[in-house]
Amino acid sequence: MRKLTGILLLLSLFSACKFNGDKKTLPILGNRQPVTKTVNGQQVTDTVYQTIPEFKFVNQYGDSVGSKNLQNDIYVTDFFFTTCPSICPTMQRNMLAVYKAYKDTADVKIISFTIDPKHDTPPVLKKYADNLGISGNSWWMINGDRDSVYQLANSYLVGVKADSSTPGGYMHDGYFVLIDKNKHIRGTYDGTDTKQVDQLIADIKTLKAEPTAK
């Protein structure tokens, strides 16, 4: 009898753990640095997480937009180009699912950077967006200076480069990157994998429920 009580007690402990685990928070990804400062005469060590640097480019409507417009938004980023014959159609098909889930949510956006800005001018991006069936301001297709965009991709932990041996001329990762309102990277997802994209859609909800410390 005593044994049974013990087992029951253990079981209840386990279920208690599980219950607490439901309320999960997303990790902060990227580089981190400990910073020691003196506050009120005491040494305090804090962790400073990598943030997405400021940027300012042009969207598919020809409007000048950038990180300043995203200060109060959670957003998902990917890198693509409109003439991409390989993974992009699959990525955009999956990103459409994210768009459909959050297009009416004011503080959730999608930011797609073209890595072929010479071809993908704002009018080309606008036509592409129209053909994808997206409208409004919840999904921006961004055209920026090539080198700046490539550099920015590194900040998002996404690898891109021009490569003539790849079909279409550019090589890039198919990652979707989730950014919070503090410009921290909170998740990376394989944009060609519907299961991971479903996880992203769920994680945005988790992130939205997080109290924002600004």
Added chain:
Amino acid sequence: MKIIIISGICLLMMALIYSCESDSTIEFKRYYSSGAVVYQQHCQNCHGSSGEGLAALIPPLNDSTYLKVNKNSLPCIIQNGLKSPIKISGRVFSGNMPASGLTPIEITQVITYVGNSFGNKLGIVSDDDVGVEMAKCNSPL
């Protein structure tokens, strides 16, 4: 002893089942399953796992009328790609389709697969039919 008899009966039944299927049915199944693999590797990224296409960017393959009416031009489209706009169930698609780089037999296989999936019912597509059409293709652009 029992096992030998049972396995003997099984073999006999299997032989019976096989002989029921005509040569062309077996050939069709072979092409269809090879075509499914070709489709996954070369076509699915754009046209989707159930031939749904992508919005107004990439045409769907699940419109049974288009494939039926244009059956004869499919081999050349697959071989050389497509640069001119096409109209499918009232919608115009104007993007470029790249040349596939598939061999004639792979093209026959993939037409067999697509032509009999996603609601299409083209039936058997033969190497000969595809060969005749491909001989008439314009050279790749």
